[in-house]
Amino acid sequence: MATSSARPIISARDLHKRYGALQAVDGVGFEVAEGEVFGILGPNGAGKTTTLEMIEGMRTIDSGSAIVDGIDVSRDPRAVKARIGIQLQASSFFDELNLVELLELFGHLYGRQVDAAKLLADVELTDKARSQVRTLSGGQKQRFSIAAALVNEPRVLFLDEPTTGLDPQARRHLWGLVRQIRDRGHTVVLTTHYMEEAEELCDRVAIMDRGRIIALDTPAKLVGSLLGRGFTKERVERLANLEDVFLDLTGHDLREED
């Protein structure tokens, strides 16, 4: 999916962020091409969210720079926010409003009139239109959160650990949704600590640890270079794993609508 010729839609250079004694992000830089699904992988505390939030304009940058769609985030965070969609890790919404009211409200925050019904249909929440967020299941909440991040037809959609805490069915369902969004032409940047998720979804991945990027390439090339260094798994690769068994037994259908 990566387009090589065009100007990158995201260009991060030498980002740093320190919290007290902790150097959370320590010189991170990468580029994301338009239309790409770009993954930031890493264990908890690796600095994924902080990196994402600096690029989004949600956190100030100590040093380094981030350019999104030609705009310097440090100089004009509002203009960047107007062009991107953000799903926060564990984001919550106003409890007393229903999904349609929330989407319309968020539309107004971008100065837009939105088609709430269409946005909800895109994330398969049509029948929850008049429900409140707190009544949704985990997967539904994440899907709504994505719908809310799409109200401004963003150039880039940022998803921070979108599938954490979801069951395998809901996770796979969300993967399908991310692919649809990419197919509609949105660039997607996501963080995850699930390797199979990165492998399934991402055109390229950056692996972070202790505030630094320690590898950046397509999943296939990363695996290839590891194998090229003579790596072999101790056990013979099985043709199926426990998750396949689980899904075979319980099916791919979503359970949350019950």
Added chain:
Amino acid sequence: MGPFGIRLGVFWALFVASVRMFVRNRAAVFFSLFLPLIIMLIFGVLNFEGGTTIQLGLVDDADTEMSRSLVSAIAEVESFEVTTGDSDEMQADLKSGDLEIALVIPAGWGHGGDVQPLTAFAASGARQDAQVGALILNSIVFRFAAGSIDLPAVMVVVKQVAARDLGYIDFLVPGIVGMTVMQLGLFSVAFGFVQLKRTGALRRLFATPTSPVYFLGAQVASRLIIASFQVAILFGVGIWFGLQMFGDYASLAVIVLLGSVIFLAVGFAIAGWAKNEDQAAPVANLVSLPMMFLSGVFFPRDAMPDFLASVTGYMPLTYVNEALRAIVNDGAGLASLGPQLLGMGVWAVITFVLAVRLFRWE
């Protein structure tokens, strides 16, 4: 749609959302609307005005031996609570409802056996108390004059003075209005905002290009509108209970809005400082409870010891309540509320600075 149009649209959308969120939040509606209403109904039904003493004013313009002993004899009657003063003061107190009856002893009375009938002025509103008071006065004066010649049959002539009849409801409603303004500002903001902060809903607003200041403004505007509605409802119920409104509603609105601004600022200061509801609750209660009982919401502050009365006189709700009562009970206009407006103004500045200093988005 120009940039101003967009901003107005954003503000309106956030305002509508804020009102919706308040109205749909059962706890908020209960505590800030139904609770004051219930308190008012309870106190309105209990009706604390049935005191047994009669407020009597005495004017002794004679200052003779006889008049002085008459005054002291009247003062001994337990049914009377006696205030002395000059004729003008008595007339004013009668009109405002502070006195129910006033007895005037004219110059020269009791001098050389002159015992002309005395004149008592009765407040028209307090007919019953005034009648009882006149009877008692008549019998005392009669006894005093008993030794004189040419005894008139009636010793006290009662003249009606057009006066306000202020009941407990007239005292209570302005107090409840003040309390409601305080509770709404303090609690709806302190709790609502802290919750939005804790859950991250506020942070989600940061992810949009709209400045969260709009949300703050919409919250304040929605609370001011809601406060106005509540005051209207409380007044409606109060009038049904016999409340009399002597002032104008424009002045009342100014005091309600100014009071709301003060307590909203306190609410935002607490919400800005607190990390969660558990931190906000005790502070909000610490601020509101003393004022609930010491700012004259339910009972007059006259009964307090002098020291306490003077200290609590500086509390913001005291200024608000004093101003509301002056408007509702005495028909005062803003021009005559200088000290209260000054007090509220000072508090508005203090609380605003506090709110700005303490407020944190995250």
